Amino acid sequence: MKKAIIIGTGIAAIASAIRFSAKGYQVTVLEQNEKPGGKIREFHKDGFRFDMGPSLFTMPWLVDELFECCGENPGDFFNYTKLEQSCRYFYSDEKVVDAFQDKEKLTAELETKLGEDAKSIHRYLNDAEEIYKLTAETFIFNSLQKSWNIQKKYIWPALKKLSVLRPWQTIHKANEGYFSNPKTLQIFDRLATYNGSNPYKAPATLNVIAHLEHNQGAYFPINGMASIIESLYELAKRQGVEFRFNQKVKQIVHQKGIVSGVETSDGFVPGEIVVSNADIFKSYELLPGIELPHKMKIAELSTSALVFFWGMNREFPEIGLHNILFAEYYKAEFEYLNSENDIYGDPTIYIYVSSKQVSSDAPAGKENWFVMVNAPTDSGQDWDLVIQKARKTIQQKINRILGANIEEHILFEEIIDPKNIEEVTSAQAGAIYGNSSNNMMAAFRRHPNFSKDIKGLYFAGGSVHPGGGIPLCLASAKIVDGLISKNE
Secondary structure, three states, rough: OOOOEEEEEOHHHHHHHHHHHHHHEEEEEEOOOOOOOOOOOOEEEEEEEOOOOOOOEEEEHHHHHHHHHHOOOOHHOOEEEOOOOOEEEEOOOOOOOOEEEHHHHHHHHHHHHHHHOOHHHHHHOOOOOOOOHHHHHHHHHHOOHHHHHHHHHHHHHHOOHHHHHHHOHHHHHHOOOOOHHHHHHHHHHHHHHHHOOOOOOHHHHHHHHHHHHHHHHOOEEEOHHHHHHHHHHHHHOOOEEHHHHHHHHEEEEEOOOEEEEEEEOOOOEEEEEEEEEEOOOHHHHHHOOOOHHHHHHHEOOEEEEEEEEEEOOOOOOOOOOOEOOOOHHHHHHHHHHHHHHHOOOOEEEEEOHHHHHHHHHHOOOOOOEEEEEEEOOOOOHHHHHHHHHHHHHHEEEEEEEEOOOOHHHHEEEEEEEEHHHHHHOOOOOOOOOOOOOOOHHHHHHOOOOOOOOOOOOOEEEOOOOOOOHHHHHHHHHHHHHHHHHHHH
């Protein structure tokens, strides 16, 4: 029986383990931490439960697919519901807009509150769907670096419709062609931040994200985001996958251009296939004699995040599951992040309250607040000072918009900053999504899902093709699976 070794237990790693096991491989997963999850982590305190990583769930069928490839009914082990609205948006002038999942309700909301034209809204969402249809097979579910993919029949329709993809135009510039109200522009420009990018730099092709959220829909697992990992971990174990925790990987061993296994803190583990789910910078640190490609070294990293976890002693009916409190000057926020390596003085604030959906995530009459702002990657900043200033700014802004004194209602606080993100997840400088997508060639410059130097070595996860976020990480595992099938 062939042996496959998976480094890490992020969602791409566990998905790879499941897919390899279904193909008949003997699979061993090595994890330096005590439990699985990667960036999909959680913690409990004083009766509260908090998600520490991703909070929005799209393309849930990619999870279902993993159960199905093992001959199981996903509904027996993992369930989710479609949200009525993906987000509630708050503006500095006290305007509040709900991003409904129903297209007609969303259209009515944007027409009534922001004065947008229904035809323009429908045209935007239809174009986002067309971008998906033109790019999904080439850019999401297959390797960009393999000639057989470029030669497939679905690449030609995409090339013929570059006027729809508009890779030479920024997200913001493209969106100006649909919407007249700056508030609407902020709603759809914000989608660039889903992979840590800047809407004033990232290519308009990324408007495909609007299709995933507003056409296909936003979902939420019945038992919370952590249940995604929990259910897949249990599936992998039922498939016979071996998990070894507290195993620090020291080196990916290779001889004469062929991988032979992994050296760990507990000794050598042999394998004909190795899949690294570690950040790509970390993966190359494990490869003696192999250098990270220069284009990766000089590429612009995605943004990071500063997150406050607050146990609140009361409920706030004015906010929903997902909430955005926008910066008044959105472009200035991105410019400041880039030029000053600091958090903007009027940051866009994301508040995620899972207890709105899963009541057991907080004691009765209380709420669990995940409060996040975009942050630069770690470059030696005094994070204690940054956090102190940001906390004050964030609380003042929330108080003003909600008409509250939230400081009086915070029972306790925990914090994650970019430095901590790097320490726990090995993400380079705390960049959550690997390299950014802030230029039209970014998709082609992401590291491929295979090694060009070492046969049998593959890469999956948010720092490689096709990118970060739960759906793309699952897609990366699917790509690796396809590459192995072709090699076999």
